[in-house]
Amino acid sequence: MSSDVIVRFAPSPTGNIHVGNVRPALINWLFAKKHGGKFLFRLDDTDTERSKQEYADNIGRDLTWLGLTWDLFDKQSDRMDRYEEAKQFLIKAGRLYACYETPEELSLKRKSQLSRGKPPIYDRAGLRLSDADKAKYEAEGRTPHWRFKLEHAPISWDDMGHGTLSFKGEDLTDPVLFREDGRPIYTISSVVDDLELRVTHVIRGDDHIANTAVQKQLMEALVPHCGGKVPVFGHLPLLAAANGDKLSKRNGALSVADMRADSGIEPMAVLSLLAKLGTSDPIEARAKLDQLVAEFDMTKFSKATPRFDPEEVKRLTVKLVQDMPFEKVKEKLSDREGMPDIDPTFWEAVRPNLNSLDDIADWHRVAHGPVEPVIEDADFVRQAATLAPEGPWSENTWSEWIGKVKAETGRKGKGLFMPLRQALTGMDHGPELKDLLPLIGRERALARMNGEAR
Ligand code: GLU
Numbered sequence: 209m210s211s212d213v214i215v216r217f218a219p220s221p222t223g224n225i226h227v228g229n230v231r232p233a234l235i236n237w238l239f240a241k242k243h244g245g246k247f248l249f250r251l252d253d254t255d256t257e258r259s260k261q262e263y264a265d266n267i268g269r270d271l272t273w274l275g276l277t278w279d280l281f282d283k284q285s286d287r288m289d290r291y292e293e294a295k296q297f298l299i300k301a302g303r304l305y306a307c308y309e310t311p312e313e314l315s316l317k318r319k320s321q322l323s324r325g326k327p328p329i330y331d332r333a334g335l336r337l338s339d340a341d342k343a344k345y346e347a348e349g350r351t352p353h354w355r356f357k358l359e360h361a362p363i364s365w366d367d368m369g370h371g372t373l374s375f376k377g378e379d380l381t382d383p384v385l386f387r388e389d390g391r392p393i394y395t396i397s398s399v400v401d402d403l404e405l406r407v408t409h410v411i412r413g414d415d416h417i418a419n420t421a422v423q424k425q426l427m428e429a430l431v432p433h434c435g436g437k438v439p440v441f442g443h444l445p446l447l448a449a450a451n452g453d454k455l456s457k458r459n460g461a462l463s464v465a466d467m468r469a470d471s472g473i474e475p476m477a478v479l480s481l482l483a484k485l486g487t488s489d490p491i492e493a494r495a496k497l498d499q500l501v502a503e504f505d506m507t508k509f510s511k512a513t514p515r516f517d518p519e520e521v522k523r524l525t526v527k528l529v530q531d532m533p534f535e536k537v538k539e540k541l542s543d544r545e546g547m548p549d550i551d552p553t554f555w556e557a558v559r560p561n562l563n564s565l566d567d568i569a570d571w572h573r574v575a576h577g578p579v580e581p582v583i584e585d586a587d588f589v590r591q592a593a594t595l596a597p598e599g600p601w602s603e604n605t606w607s608e609w610i611g612k613v614k615a616e617t618g619r620k621g622k623g624l625f626m627p628l629r630q631a632l633t634g635m636d637h638g639p640e641l642k643d644l645l646p647l648i649g650r651e652r653a654l655a656r657m658n659g660e661a662r
Contacts, residue, residue, distance in 0.1 A: 213245025214280070215409050218398065220252045221264035224463035226515055228447045228455045229270065229612060230274065231482045235444065236411050236481065237276045241497075248405060249278035253285045254397050270464035273498050283649040284397045289575025294400045295354065296383070297433040301621045304385065306352035307334030308345040330355065330381045337540045348572040354386040358397075364422045368411065368506055373524075375421040383422050395419065399426045403436035411442040411506075444509055449519040462518065471544060472564035479526035486514035493527035507579040522563070529562050538567060548572040557643035573631045575647035582630040589631045591617065593657040599650040606642040610618055 217399040218569045219225055222491065225233075241249040249271060253259035258631040262408055264283070271278065283293075298304035307330075307442060309317070318328040336343075342352075364374040402410060402423075410420075420441050427438045441592035449459035457463075467473045476495055483500045484593055494500050532540075534552045539548040547569060557572040567624045573579065583589050597605050630636055645653065655662040 210244045212406070212408060213240060213243040214248055214405065214407050215240050215245065215411060216248040216250050216402070216405070216407050217276075217278075218248075218250040218401075219267055220251045220255060220258075220394075221267060222255060222258040223261060223263055225267050225479065226455070226457075226461045226463045226480065227272055228461060230270075230464060230478065231447055231485070232272065232444065233512075234274075234479055234482050234500075235506075235509075236338070238497075238501055239409065239506060240279070241501045243506050245408070246279035247276070248280040248282065248407065250284075250401060251283035251407070253283055253396060254288075254291075254392050254394065254400065256285070259285075259389060263468060266465050270468065270570055273468045274464070274479060280405070282401065283389050284401065287397070287401065288392070290404060291386075294396060294433060294655050295392075296429060298356065298385075298429065301353075301429065303357050303429050304354050305334050305357060305382075306337070306342065307355055308337070308342070308350045308352050309333070310350075323595045327379070327425075328381070331377070332382065335560045343395075347394050348506055351388045353384050353388050355382040356385050356422070356429075357380050358422065358425055361505075363424055365420070365424060367417075367442060368409070369414070370511065373417065373420075373443075375418075377425065378421060379518050380418075383426075385426075395423060395426065399423050400434055402439055403427060403430055403434035406436050407439050409440045409442065413446045414443045415446060417443050429604060443504065445511060445513045447451065447485070447516045448513045450515050452515060453511070455516060458601070461516075472525065472566050473521060474525045474528045476562075477521045477528055480524050480528075481516075483521050486510055486512065486515065489521065491524070493529060493531070495526045495531065524565050529565055530559050532559075534641065537565065537568075541568065541621075548576075554647060557647060558639045561639045562585060573641060574635070574638060577652060577662050579632075579656060580633040581642055581659060582634050583627070583634070583657075583659055584630065584635075585627045587661075588617065588619070588627055589657050592628055593654055594655060596650065596657075601646045601648075601653075603647050603651055606640075609645075628657075 215238050219229060219324050239245070249268070249304065251262065251264050285463040290380045296303060315576055317331065317496065321328045335357070358377045360378040362374060363377055364372055367373045383395050384393055387390055401407070412572065420443070424438060431437060447455055449461070451453050451459065453459055467478065479500060480494045481491055483504065487510065489508060534555045537555060538550070541550065550568065550572065554572070554575065558568065561571065562568065567622040595609060595616060597608050611626065613619060625641070628635060629641060630640065631640070632648060638644070652662050
């Protein structure tokens with residue numbers, strides 16, 4: 209099934225993205241796949257001072273690591289001429305006007321409005337300037353910034369997240385679209401791109417609702433120039449921290465770059481969680497994006513603020529890792545430095561004990577050494593060693609051996625197996641000894657029981 213659906217994820221490369229950004233990215237991606245459409249990755253990089261190539265590269269790597277690969281790519285810095293053309297079109301259409309106030313003058317105006325109990329809406333002084341006024345400002349060395357003239361009319365749309373949303377044009381400030389230095393502001397570049405790149409659905413955070421009211425009018429004004437049509441909008445609540453606070457670095461808003469660097473986090477754990485947060489679907493580990501696509505439905509998301517708990521990512525990671533097929537593990541380990549080469553027997557033995565794939569290195573060392581044995585009850589351990597079955601050892605060795613030790617010593621339960629586990633592995637927990645013994649092997653096991661670090 210293919211369709212004309214195009215959605216976008218449009219971060220500004222002014223920093224690294226975090227889970228709060230991954231949620232809209234994922235929802236857009238799932239929406240695209242569900243509808244046989246395309247996912248556009250667009251860099252909103254018109255802020256040349258704050259945008260950095262390093263962040264753009266990181267965001268691309270983040271999306272790739274998550275598996276949210278894109279069908280289309282664009283960056284606004286490549287499209288500056290398009291915004292300039294839109295500017296000329298809006299000026300000719302009488303919808304863009306020059307303003308000469310300095311930031312200080314604007315701030316004074318706002319303060320005076322507020323002190324009179326009025327909303328701080330721009331007074332449209334720029335619209336009333338004569339050519340002579342403008343010439344005077346320019347002679348003073350001022351260059352204008354440009355505002356869009358909103359229509360003072362009702363604005364409303366059927367929002368995918370909220371149902372009907374309504375604003376009044378007269379309650380909104382004419383937005384600045386171009387700065388004094390000529391650079392476009394996000395409001396205009398985003399609108400030109402959404403129209404020209406034929407974006408059909410704009411799905412983003414609730415923090416953009418007021419922007420949408422403005423952008424909708426701007427889009428209507430620009431359709432004759434840019435083509436396309438006003439997209440469908442959907443706004444979703446922003447993610448909060450587990451305690452309800454705004455997400456921040458301190459309360460778990462890990463950057464995706466950090467998660468990527470932490471080999472203890474599985475990307476599908478992050479996605480399994482974010483695809484279901486805010487819906488009434490159970491949050492369960494999903495190994496493949498296809499499953500999330502099948503379960504996805506835009507109408508499942510509630511208006512309540514979803515809370516993100518990094519502990520959930522850990523829980524889902526454990527589940528994903530323990531359920532991973534051997535071939536997949538093998539492939540993942542080969543991408544990592546310093547990880548051992550493992551075989552299916554080893555994998556089956558240790559998988560129930562893993563919290564992340566990192567733990568493989570630890571259990572590999574327990575199996576193949578060196579291990580510093582812990583021997584607290586030397587006599588018992590020595591006696592048990594004399595009862596060790598002949599090799600080669602198999603998965604039946606442990607029960608055969610422990611049966612003999614039990615019969616000879618009369619010990620049972622923890623007192624029976626714990627001193628042996630400690631001597632054999634140097635630890636008091638770990639994978640089943642029945643699975644570990646064949647991996648350790650008779651010779652190494654007896655050496656350890658003899659106190660040797662092997
Ligand atoms: N670059 C904007 C942001 O990061 C995009 C918002 C949007 O239109 O989706 O907030």
